[in-house]
Amino acid sequence: MCESFKNEYQLCEEIGRGQFGIVYRCFSPSSRSSFAVKSIDKRLLLDDDIDRQCLDKEPKILQILSPHPNILQIHDIFDSDNHLLIVTDLCKETTLYDRIISSAPFSERDACSLFTQIIDALAHCHRNYICHRDVKPENILFDSRNRVKLCDFGSAELFGGVEGRELMNGIVGTPYYVAPEVLAGREYNEKIDVWSAGVILYIMLGGVPPFYGETVEETFGAVLRANLRFPTKIFRSISAEAKDLLRKMLCKDVSRRYSAEQVLRHPWVTNGGMTNEMI
CATH class of the missing domain: 3.30.200.20 (Phosphorylase Kinase; domain 1)
Incomplete structure (x- = not known):
């Protein structure tokens, strides 16, 4: 030392x-x-x-x-x-991944409380022209006050600044959470973080990933197809507002996919996971 x-x-x-x-x-x-x-x-x-x-x-x-x-x-x-x-910062040993394994699916209010902190962190990153590029539950810690702490910026990339935004490239990320444009080998922007956060929200609400297969190759194929579904057995009790937000985050068309700032303004987020029926 x-x-x-x-x-x-x-x-x-x-x-x-x-x-x-x-x-x-x-x-x-x-x-x-x-x-x-x-x-x-x-x-x-x-x-x-x-x-x-x-x-x-x-x-x-x-x-x-x-x-x-x-x-x-x-x-x-x-x-x-x-x-x-x-x-x-000193954080607890348990990650969001551990909480998902032990407690998912979460109620919409509990999921929204955690999710809003994740998105607020990503919006701050993107305002500073930093893309995390490996957003996943294992990289989300909690401090002694149970606040979310986004960590592990080893794959992060600066994507612009005063010179203007530049597209990034390179295959990074983790199978269940990586955006389809990354897997396709195309250039991409900071919205890959929004995709990953959308996968996390889907898992918190449904208890299962939106795109998966028996092998890594099958999982990658499911991500590339990006055929988002809400199985009735799992999502019967999930609000229309939450599903609407997920569709806007897990949108294969990057030009139509929400930014982190847009996610923060979505009614499901601003209402704290309270649906229209509950308000």
């Missing part, structure tokens, strides 16, 4: 482990607060330029996006010859 880190924080127990680093809880005596610190061994990345680029990019992107209540915040960075230490 860097000496400068030791001057600011006390290292506590290990809480996670990845390919290139270990995550610990740490404690700041000055603020009397606990944080998470990811310790990355840079020696493991010396022969992989792509990994080094991701390592350099993620902290920069999180600094651009901070502070936002629903995006994991960086509090400190310590860089030495062999290690990079990134101090972030």
